Amino acid sequence: MSAVTLTVRGLDAGFTMGGSTVLVVRDVNFDVRKGEMLGIIGESGSGKTVTGMSLLRLLPDNGVTNAAEIDFLGVDLRGLSDEAFRELRGRRLAMVFQDPVGAFNPAKKIEWHIRGVFDRSASKSPAHAERARNWRPAAIQLLKDVGIPQGDNVLRQFPHQLSGGMLQRTLIALVLAFEPELIVADEPTTNLDNIVERQILRLFRDLQRRLNCAFIFITHDMSIAHMLCDRIAVMYAGRIVESGPTKDVFANPKHPYTQGLLASALALEGKTDRLKEIPGELPSPSNLPPGCLFEPRCTFAKPVCRTKPPGMTALEGGRGVRCVLYGDG
Amino acid sequence: MVDAAPLLSIRNLDVRFKLRTGVAAALSSGPKVLKAVDDVSFDVRKGEVLGLVGESGSGKTTIGKALLRLYEPHAGTILVNGVDITHMGAGRLKPYRRNLQMVFQDPLSSLNPRHTVRTALATPLLLHRICANDEVDARIDEALSKAGLPTSFKDRYPHEMSGGQLQRVAIARALTMSPGLVVADEPVSKLDVSVRAQILNLLKDLQQKFGISIIFITHDLRVARYLCHRVAVMYFGKMVEIGPTEELFASPKHPYTRALLGTLDESAESLDGGAQIAGEAFNPTTDSVGCRYLSRCPKKVARCATAHPEFEDVAANHSVACYEWRGG
Numbered sequence: 019m020s021a022v023t024l025t026v027r028g029l030d031a032g033f034t035m036g037g038s039t040v041l042v043v044r045d046v047n048f049d050v051r052k053g054e055m056l057g058i059i060g061e062s063g064s065g066k067t068v069t070g071m072s073l074l075r076l077l078p079d080n081g082v083t084n085a086a087e088i089d090f091l092g093v094d095l096r097g098l099s100d101e102a103f104r105e106l107r108g109r110r111l112a113m114v115f116q117d118p119v120g121a122f123n124p125a126k127k128i129e130w131h132i133r134g135v136f137d138r139s140a141s142k143s144p145a146h147a148e149r150a151r152n153w154r155p156a157a158i159q160l161l162k163d164v165g166i167p168q169g170d171n172v173l174r175q176f177p178h179q180l181s182g183g184m185l186q187r188t189l190i191a192l193v194l195a196f197e198p199e200l201i202v203a204d205e206p207t208t209n210l211d212n213i214v215e216r217q218i219l220r221l222f223r224d225l226q227r228r229l230n231c232a233f234i235f236i237t238h239d240m241s242i243a244h245m246l247c248d249r250i251a252v253m254y255a256g257r258i259v260e261s262g263p264t265k266d267v268f269a270n271p272k273h274p275y276t277q278g279l280l281a282s283a284l285a286l287e288g289k290t291d292r293l294k295e296i297p298g299e300l301p302s303p304s305n306l307p308p309g310c311l312f313e314p315r316c317t318f319a320k321p322v323c324r325t326k327p328p329g330m331t332a333l334e335g336g337r338g339v340r341c342v343l344y345g346d347g
Numbered sequence: 348m349v350d351a352a353p354l355l356s357i358r359n360l361d362v363r364f365k366l367r368t369g370v371a372a373a374l375s376s377g378p379k380v381l382k383a384v385d386d387v388s389f390d391v392r393k394g395e396v397l398g399l400v401g402e403s404g405s406g407k408t409t410i411g412k413a414l415l416r417l418y419e420p421h422a423g424t425i426l427v428n429g430v431d432i433t434h435m436g437a438g439r440l441k442p443y444r445r446n447l448q449m450v451f452q453d454p455l456s457s458l459n460p461r462h463t464v465r466t467a468l469a470t471p472l473l474l475h476r477i478c479a480n481d482e483v484d485a486r487i488d489e490a491l492s493k494a495g496l497p498t499s500f501k502d503r504y505p506h507e508m509s510g511g512q513l514q515r516v517a518i519a520r521a522l523t524m525s526p527g528l529v530v531a532d533e534p535v536s537k538l539d540v541s542v543r544a545q546i547l548n549l550l551k552d553l554q555q556k557f558g559i560s561i562i563f564i565t566h567d568l569r570v571a572r573y574l575c576h577r578v579a580v581m582y583f584g585k586m587v588e589i590g591p592t593e594e595l596f597a598s599p600k601h602p603y604t605r606a607l608l609g610t611l612d613e614s615a616e617s618l619d620g621g622a623q624i625a626g627e628a629f630n631p632t633t634d635s636v637g638c639r640y641l642s643r644c645p646k647k648v649a650r651c652a653t654a655h656p657e658f659e660d661v662a663a664n665h666s667v668a669c670y671e672w673r674g675g
């Protein structure tokens with residue numbers, strides 16, 4: 019197994035409003051290894067974005083983050099000054115959002131953005147320095163690598179002149195040039211139509227293989243996680259309730275929530291007369307059930323589920339589940 | 348079985364929007380109007396669920412709103428039970444408005460935040476004089492029960508309800524009118540997967556129990572397959588294929604329908620197939636001649652650049668707008 023790039027232990031995150039703090043992410047633990055794609059999946063409001071933002075220190079001013087450990091290649095991220103963290107984010111960590119527009123300066127052409135990345139990485143090696151000097155052919159090749167054949171044209175355009183799919187491709191080209199060791203992508207294809215989405219997903223996978231970096235892919239879409247990710251962590255109401263290799267979790271989900279979620283998502287794949295339902299809805303973060311967060315909706319719940327939040331039980335094959343039906347709870 | 352006379356007939360519907368003025372409009376040399384819906388015709392029979400699928404911006408919502416007379420069409424006709432309502436005045440239109448109801452993607456935007464559920468449901472009942480004042484409450488209770496909500500929800504405000512509950516309220520509100528046709532515009536796409544199944548099952552039950560016709564708008568083919576008897580595929584304002592659901596899924600004819608269905612394969616290997624470099628999509632403000640799908644189409648021939656193809660019959664109830672549909 020390759021080396022661990024990012025270790026997260028006991029991550030809590032939330033927001034302070036009107037003097038009180040509401041935690042929307044609690045006790046999140048995971049590792050991401052070099053060359054691995056970890057999927058964080060869950061329904062909207064389950065805390066996926068806040069998890070990613072808190073790790074990259076991008077939460078708004080009223081955001082609160084606490085963790086027992088956040089280790090990035092031997093660096094304790096908790097202890098870094100804001101300035102040192104910005105420096106790191108500009109060189110070794112990248113975040114890609116749903117809307118690529120925000121990643122671009124609207125007043126600057128695409129060539130300005132690519133040259134910026136080339137210049138910033140010029141000191142890495144003689145080849146990088148050469149790339150920064152003789153930037154145009156390198157930029158055109160880079161765009162070709164992400165499926166943009168007419169790079170010469172695109173370099174001269176402003177971000178708003180490109181379609182959503184083209185802009186997301188261009189952003190992937192920038193990340194490719196920038197060679198980060200960890201990428202966090204938050205629902206980066208949600209705004210695209212299915213056909214373009216497919217192509218962009220493939221680019222993300224190629225990007226990750228080429229850079230051999232650690233990759234966290236956040237999505238609410240089970241089918242995307244299924245196609246793309248080596249391992250997944252399923253979040254429910256701010257907690258990871260199940261994690262493990264994607265194939266195993268899909269073939270044999272353990273947590274009743276994962277089972278219900280996959281049953282509803284997968285039932286639509288074939289012809290079916292009746293969809294299986296999960297009764298009820300997600301609890302609100304300010305009014306969480308005292309025991310297991312899924313207990314009010316769970317058909318397997320025992321009396322203890324109502325009072326005691328279950329811990330994470332480690333299972334064989336690198337799997338984990340937060341449910342009393344497995345192990346000692 | 349379904350009636351012979353269609354509940355709704357749309358003929359050659361054409362809906363246009365003026366493009367925004369400003370930099371973008373000044374720079375483009377193309378036309379200054381956008382054809383959001385371009386020469387679209389279809390029927391909906393009584394008791395039928397017709398799916399309108401297509402990516403965002405393909406004109407699905409505009410069709411729905413135009414047939415409810417919320418947009419003025421540039422051309423075309425809208426017939427309800429054989430009666431032309433395209434230009435009908437507000438007074439005569441009232442019973443037709445009542446017969447055609449719409450449920451939107453975002454139920455919050457169609458509910459007044461300061462009104463309780465009771466007020467939201469009572470207002471159209473009183474407006475259309477559906478029942479006597481003292482029967483309003485009973486009527487609301489009945490609609491809420493049909494939508495799977497306890498009658499105590501009458502006293503709730505929108506912010507006191509979850510997404511799934513709000514969508515049930517929106518459905519209940521449509522039901523109070525006893526509509527013949529409901530246009531459901533992406534009613535589950537903002538809902539969580541675990542709640543989505545509840546609402547889809549509810550719509551299926553209501554449709555079967557009360558024989559309501561539904562135009563179900565969605566960008567998700569799988570959802571369409573679950574609910575719809577027939578499916579129509581939209582691409583940039585054009586309907587490119589329409590047919591019975593299972594036939595369309597088993598033997599799609601239009602290259603775009605095929606590409607869409609291709610995205611349903613979810614194995615990791617499936618990411619490797621297909622063309623790596625995509626053509627840019629049709630640009631509605633500059634491209635005007637030729638097939639709308641031309642720039643992305645793997646099967647195009649010279650003729651495709653001359654004019655958008657007419658609909659041709661593939662089989663009973665199955666038509667396609669493509670010159671090359673016969674070739675494999």
Ligand SMILES: Nc1ncnc2c1ncn2[C@@H]1O[C@H](COP(=O)(O)OP(=O)(O)O)[C@@H](O)[C@H]1O
Binds near residue numbers: 033061068303
């Ligand atoms: N800036 C914010 N201020 C207060 N609450 C927030 C903020 N951003 C997100 N939240 C809340 O945090 C919870 C988790 O949100 P998020 O991480 O965005 O979920 P996801 O990405 O899984 O959809 C939600 O209940 C959301 O309402």
Ligand SMILES: Nc1ncnc2c1ncn2[C@@H]1O[C@H](COP(=O)(O)OP(=O)(O)O)[C@@H](O)[C@H]1O
Binds near residue numbers: 365401402403408
């Ligand atoms: N009120 C409007 N004014 C101007 N353009 C509009 C308006 N409504 C929709 N459009 C445009 O018409 C096209 C079709 O939109 P719409 O019917 O909403 O598509 P869909 O519902 O399939 O996503 C889009 O290009 C959209 O931007």
Ligand code: SF4
Binds near residue numbers: 601602646656670671
């Ligand atoms: S008409 Fe031509 S361009 Fe259009 S879909 Fe058919 S083959 Fe493709």
Ligand SMILES: [Mg+2]
Binds near residue numbers: 066067068204205
């Ligand atoms: Mg999010």
Ligand SMILES: [Mg+2]
Binds near residue numbers: 532
């Ligand atoms: Mg729409």
